[in-house]
Amino acid sequence: MTIAPNEPVLLRRDDGRVAILTLNRPKAMNALSGELIDALQAEFDRLAADRTIRCVIIEATGRAFSTGHDLREVAATRDYAVHHDLLTRCSAMMMSIKRLPQPVIAKVHAIATAAGCQLVAACDLAVASTEATFATSGINNGLFCGTPSVAVGRNVGSKRALDMLFTGQPIDAAAALRDGLVSRLAPPDRLDAETMAFARHIADQPPQQIASGKAMFHAHMAMGLEQAYAYATDFMAGALQREDAQAGIEAFTGKRPKPDWKGR
The missing domain is CATH 3.90.226.10 (2-enoyl-CoA Hydratase; Chain A, domain 1)
Structure with a gap:
């Protein structure tokens, strides 16, 4: 070049x-x-x-x-x-x-x-x-x-x-x-x-989950084990309430194709 x-x-x-x-x-x-x-x-x-x-x-x-x-x-x-x-x-x-x-x-x-x-x-x-x-x-x-x-x-x-x-x-x-x-x-x-x-x-993955998950991961890696589990528990409980998680879980339990994350 x-x-x-x-x-x-x-x-x-x-x-x-x-x-x-x-x-x-x-x-x-x-x-x-x-x-x-x-x-x-x-x-x-x-x-x-x-x-x-x-x-x-x-x-x-x-x-x-x-x-x-x-x-x-x-x-x-x-x-x-x-x-x-x-x-x-x-x-x-x-x-x-x-x-x-x-x-x-x-x-x-x-x-x-x-x-x-x-x-x-x-x-x-x-x-x-x-x-x-x-x-x-x-x-x-x-x-x-x-x-x-x-x-x-x-x-x-x-x-x-x-x-x-x-x-x-x-x-x-x-x-x-x-x-x-x-x-x-x-x-x-x-x-x-x-x-x-x-x-x-x-x-192609759900972007909000990727972005928030990345931030959560890097934050808990700097914590002690007990604090990290508490932090990650709060994170996952909140993540479960989001539209992308609800749509993905409903598709899995209903045996339907997973959502098209590209359009979300």
């Missing part, structure tokens, strides 16, 4: 009810520059208010999914305030993924390291090529991956995360699936098709 000189760092296209965001800094291995972070944040802000989109895919051009923060940009200054602002914006962007009503799928075709690995972990779901690799590699450059450790640790658990963080060594796609960093694998030549089929299947 030939990239024009002034090509945007982030592209968006919509395929029906699925929005596809493409990291578009291939020469920089899709490093998360301040410009790219801000562009992602702007798209997430737009998507948060867009009820026509029911699922989001994040993909990338070039030889890498993302190699993390743009170290050339970081090295341009030693100003703590500048670095803190960049990292604050990046953390806010990552948290926006959890707050979106739509499920977000990372489509990882190649290497994802440091904050690029964080971006995969921050997504609700991830489909990876069997050739993809993952690492929290900051330690190899003298820097512990602090902010990536937040999302990665919550995906894979403390011992596996610290193994990655202390060594900087990559893991392959099979290990990423085993450890919970990704949810599905696909052969490279099937990655596009299988990710889109996955997204379309989710987009």
